[in-house]
Amino acid sequence: MRRLFFTCIFLSLGVILFAQQEDSIFIKRISDEVFTHGKAYDNLHELTKKIGGRLSGSPQMVKAEKWGLSTLQQSGADKVWLQECMVPHWVRGGRDKAEASYNTAASKKNLNILALGNSMGTGAKGVRANVVQVNSFDDLEAKKEQLKGKIVFYNYKFNPTFVNTFEAYSDAVRYRGQGPSRAAKYGALAVIVRSMSHSTDNNPHTGATRYDTVYEKIPAIAIGLKDADWLNDQLQKGSVSISLKTNGHFLPDTIGHNVVGELAGTEFPDQYITVGGHLDSWDPAEGANDDGSGIVQTIEILRAFKAIGFKPKHTIRFVLFANEENGLRGGNKYAEEAKAKNEKHIFALESDAGSFTPRGFGFNVSDEQVAKVQKWSSLLEPYGGGSLKKGGDGSDIGPLKTVLGTPTAGLDPDSQRYFDYHHAANDVFENVNKRELELGAINMAALIYLVDKYGL
Amino acid sequence: MRRLFFTCIFLSLGVILFAQQEDSIFIKRISDEVFTHGKAYDNLHELTKKIGGRLSGSPQMVKAEKWGLSTLQQSGADKVWLQECMVPHWVRGGRDKAEASYNTAASKKNLNILALGNSMGTGAKGVRANVVQVNSFDDLEAKKEQLKGKIVFYNYKFNPTFVNTFEAYSDAVRYRGQGPSRAAKYGALAVIVRSMSHSTDNNPHTGATRYDTVYEKIPAIAIGLKDADWLNDQLQKGSVSISLKTNGHFLPDTIGHNVVGELAGTEFPDQYITVGGHLDSWDPAEGANDDGSGIVQTIEILRAFKAIGFKPKHTIRFVLFANEENGLRGGNKYAEEAKAKNEKHIFALESDAGSFTPRGFGFNVSDEQVAKVQKWSSLLEPYGGGSLKKGGDGSDIGPLKTVLGTPTAGLDPDSQRYFDYHHAANDVFENVNKRELELGAINMAALIYLVDKYGL
Numbered sequence: 001m002r003r004l005f006f007t008c009i010f011l012s013l014g015v016i017l018f019a020q021q022e023d024s025i026f027i028k029r030i031s032d033e034v035f036t037h038g039k040a041y042d043n044l045h046e047l048t049k050k051i052g053g054r055l056s057g058s059p060q061m062v063k064a065e066k067w068g069l070s071t072l073q074q075s076g077a078d079k080v081w082l083q084e085c086m087v088p089h090w091v092r093g094g095r096d097k098a099e100a101s102y103n104t105a106a107s108k109k110n111l112n113i114l115a116l117g118n119s120m121g122t123g124a125k126g127v128r129a130n131v132v133q134v135n136s137f138d139d140l141e142a143k144k145e146q147l148k149g150k151i152v153f154y155n156y157k158f159n160p161t162f163v164n165t166f167e168a169y170s171d172a173v174r175y176r177g178q179g180p181s182r183a184a185k186y187g188a189l190a191v192i193v194r195s196m197s198h199s200t201d202n203n204p205h206t207g208a209t210r211y212d213t214v215y216e217k218i219p220a221i222a223i224g225l226k227d228a229d230w231l232n233d234q235l236q237k238g239s240v241s242i243s244l245k246t247n248g249h250f251l252p253d254t255i256g257h258n259v260v261g262e263l264a265g266t267e268f269p270d271q272y273i274t275v276g277g278h279l280d281s282w283d284p285a286e287g288a289n290d291d292g293s294g295i296v297q298t299i300e301i302l303r304a305f306k307a308i309g310f311k312p313k314h315t316i317r318f319v320l321f322a323n324e325e326n327g328l329r330g331g332n333k334y335a336e337e338a339k340a341k342n343e344k345h346i347f348a349l350e351s352d353a354g355s356f357t358p359r360g361f362g363f364n365v366s367d368e369q370v371a372k373v374q375k376w377s378s379l380l381e382p383y384g385g386g387s388l389k390k391g392g393d394g395s396d397i398g399p400l401k402t403v404l405g406t407p408t409a410g411l412d413p414d415s416q417r418y419f420d421y422h423h424a425a426n427d428v429f430e431n432v433n434k435r436e437l438e439l440g441a442i443n444m445a446a447l448i449y450l451v452d453k454y455g456l
Numbered sequence: 457m458r459r460l461f462f463t464c465i466f467l468s469l470g471v472i473l474f475a476q477q478e479d480s481i482f483i484k485r486i487s488d489e490v491f492t493h494g495k496a497y498d499n500l501h502e503l504t505k506k507i508g509g510r511l512s513g514s515p516q517m518v519k520a521e522k523w524g525l526s527t528l529q530q531s532g533a534d535k536v537w538l539q540e541c542m543v544p545h546w547v548r549g550g551r552d553k554a555e556a557s558y559n560t561a562a563s564k565k566n567l568n569i570l571a572l573g574n575s576m577g578t579g580a581k582g583v584r585a586n587v588v589q590v591n592s593f594d595d596l597e598a599k600k601e602q603l604k605g606k607i608v609f610y611n612y613k614f615n616p617t618f619v620n621t622f623e624a625y626s627d628a629v630r631y632r633g634q635g636p637s638r639a640a641k642y643g644a645l646a647v648i649v650r651s652m653s654h655s656t657d658n659n660p661h662t663g664a665t666r667y668d669t670v671y672e673k674i675p676a677i678a679i680g681l682k683d684a685d686w687l688n689d690q691l692q693k694g695s696v697s698i699s700l701k702t703n704g705h706f707l708p709d710t711i712g713h714n715v716v717g718e719l720a721g722t723e724f725p726d727q728y729i730t731v732g733g734h735l736d737s738w739d740p741a742e743g744a745n746d747d748g749s750g751i752v753q754t755i756e757i758l759r760a761f762k763a764i765g766f767k768p769k770h771t772i773r774f775v776l777f778a779n780e781e782n783g784l785r786g787g788n789k790y791a792e793e794a795k796a797k798n799e800k801h802i803f804a805l806e807s808d809a810g811s812f813t814p815r816g817f818g819f820n821v822s823d824e825q826v827a828k829v830q831k832w833s834s835l836l837e838p839y840g841g842g843s844l845k846k847g848g849d850g851s852d853i854g855p856l857k858t859v860l861g862t863p864t865a866g867l868d869p870d871s872q873r874y875f876d877y878h879h880a881a882n883d884v885f886e887n888v889n890k891r892e893l894e895l896g897a898i899n900m901a902a903l904i905y906l907v908d909k910y911g912l
Contacts, residue, residue, distance in 0.1 A: 414870065
């Protein structure tokens with residue numbers, strides 16, 4: 001028995017070692033293909049420079065859908081199609097302006113601001129009022145009697161002590177989301193929110209706000225960090241009034257599309273693995289890191305799989321989702337249709353955390369499944385993506401998780417630079433590094449290959 | 457026995473857990489201090505923007521030494537001093553120019569080039585000759601009969617398939633180092649070397665060449681990648697002649713200095729831990745990543761240790777080394793003096809691989825020592841620096857290893873972006889991210905704390 005036992009061990013060890021070696025060779029082929037013939041960077045150049053910012057409902061988003069469809073086709077998809085969904089159509093409506101008067105109104109300063117996404121404009125007359133600064137929601141409540149007729153300035157700081165900057169974002173973003181309605185409750189006329197960033201520049205960072213249904217939908221803007229600090233300093237010295245003009249408003253919902261490409265599975269064509277990012281972006285920039293990089297990585301995985309002749313067992317869907325930024329209608333539509341068609345989705349992966357060097361993946365799966373994927377860590381480690389942890393996926397694939405219980409995951413690039421660019425005017429092609437972008441695609445392709453081969 | 461055995465295990469486990477917790481708390485304090493009050497980024501701004509490129513022997517290097525001395529002092533060093541050493545004094549001597557004539561000399565094009573460091577200029581008359589391209593040293597040998605009176609163009613490509621870009625550098629850099637003398641052997645008049653980079657721009661990347669003593673010291677330049685590709689394309693179509701003018705030459709050796717700050721050890725003041733980077737840089741840029749970042753990280757570790765009241769058991773030396781780029785005289789001097797004074801050096805750490813997000817450290821130590829440090833991986837992992845591997849240290853601390861056998865290590869930042877900037881005009885402050893720079897200092901400080909506490 002002992003002898004047999006040992007034989008068994010060696011046999012299985014042999015099989016495991018052989019499989020690991022085969023996997024390692026496959027991943028190296030993917031890596032060489034992407035590093036040598038990769039098109040992700042050139043595709044990103046097209047998307048950002050020829051099309052630009054792509055807010056839902058904008059003409060650029062329509063162009064981007066066409067571009068996505070033809071690029072997926074050229075990259076070797078077996079079939080491609082548009083999946084229609086209605087999307088909200090918010091427009092900025094013109095240039096946002098804010099001018100501060102201080103030193104008993106003798107001095108004036110233009111502030112670097114952007115209206116928050118989904119926010120209502122000030123109207124043609126604008127809003128002019130004194131500013132009341134609050135540093136937190138507790139501070140807001142303490143000052144609630146002073147807010148009527150005022151502009152509330154939320155100066156809650158992005159906490160620099162979180163190593164992973166997404167934790168600082170989670171901590172601070174409620175001021176952008178809930179701040180306007182919570183200030184409106186006490187009669188404030190408008191809201192200024194300190195940008196969700198710890199960048200060293202003065203770019204304002206926009207992003208969606210969410211009015212509740214009870215209080216007035218007051219105008220709301222994000223302010224650059226230097227101007228936020230300036231405003232804080234001025235308010236220590238005396239009163240500041242701000243004259244604000246924004247023009248945001250909603251047009252009727254319009255037609256948008258998820259763009260889908262498919263590589264048919266050889267063994268289980270009716271079982272799906274989804275990989276994607278979101279094609280829409282905020283309007284003030286090119287959406288290079290959010291989420292142009294996820295889009296071109298998705299397309300690159302398809303291109304590389306075809307280039308090296310990989311035939312997956314399961315059908316792989318490459319999805320360029322619509323409307324992540326201000327509605328999530330694309331992700332919802334994709335999951336609804338999957339449910340309606342009774343599709344079996346075995347895994348979904350998203351890249352929506354920037355183009356930066358990959359650290360690993362976060363998984364929204366069971367503990368047993370995490371334990372299984374962690375055995376692949378040594379295969380991804382040479383490519384920087386070996387940190388495989390529970391926690392994380394992506395907004396667009398969230399509905400698949402909710403509706404169908406699909407195991408989901410998200411690429412975790414290094415987070416240090418993401419909020420320098422997130423939703424700001426400098427989220428442009430020039431702030432993406434070619435090799436980092438490619439390395440993200442390589443790690444994603446490797447993970448999809450492993451899930452396709454071994455399941456979850 | 458079993459019971460006692462278990463008790464012992466639990467006791468030691470308890471001690472280990474307590475120690476781990478204490479270490480983890482200490483490292484978090486360092487991290488919070490650096491992320492909240494860090495001066496590394498501001499110091500780098502001063503070094504790069506007020507002083508700039510700092511080649512050995514240049515007036516900027518003299519300024520940088522003064523700046524380093526006073527910054528170490530202000531950051532809380534118990535004592536600071538300059539350690540004198542003679543340094544080579546190469547000067548570029550003017551603007552490097554190269555003009556290509558092609559299409560049977562009817563068309564002209566200015567090439568984006570930089571003379572290699574330590575290279576000899578063309579003289580006032582310049583060099584004009586037809587170009588012979590070789591793609592490798594094997595190719596050079598095959599074409600050796602064609603090289604007399606020609607300009608040899610080494611078009612050896614930076615291999616994109618290495619994930620760690622330093623491997624591509626190790627592979628390609630011999631063409632910069634040995635290329636001129638190997639071409640001179642066959643009568644070439646000058647050498648053009650494809651830049652050691654896979655950047656997407658056209659900046660030439662300089663760096664030291666090393667003439668051997670036998671053959672003529674012919675002029676040698678680096679060419680930007682786009683122009684290298686252009687030259688390659690033109691040479692497929694017909695002959696290209698290049699008119700070259702460079703002015704590099706050596707002035708007599710001059711006095712340089714390592715800048716040293718010390719924090720005295722409480723238990724073993726005569727045992728030293730060294731941490732450093734190099735203060736000199738190539739002349740065409742600001743030396744922000746090479747190695748301004750190592751310099752300001754070194755100073756930041758001192759500042760943070762003082763700020764949180766850390767008193768090391770061993771004496772820690774913070775060393776801003778002289779002349780790494782074209783002589784290594786600073787590193788050699790430091791080791792020689794340590795030997796002459798019979799100093800005991802227990803560890804040396806260098807940061808000279810850029811300001812990018814840390815991945816871990818490479819160690820030039822015994823296998824037993826590697827096994828020991830790898831137990832600290834979980835303490836560094838939350839800060840991104842958990843990958844602790846055998847292999848690597850830094851040029852300036854290399855002589856300590858050679859002369860005294862000191863265990864050495866180097867910070868391993870993510871390597872993807874390093875060779876976009878290395879020795880090129882875009883190695884400027886703007887290409888350093890504040891938080892990545894700080895995270896490097898945090899990981900280095902943590903490692904020094906652990907070595908100081910537990911030894912190696």
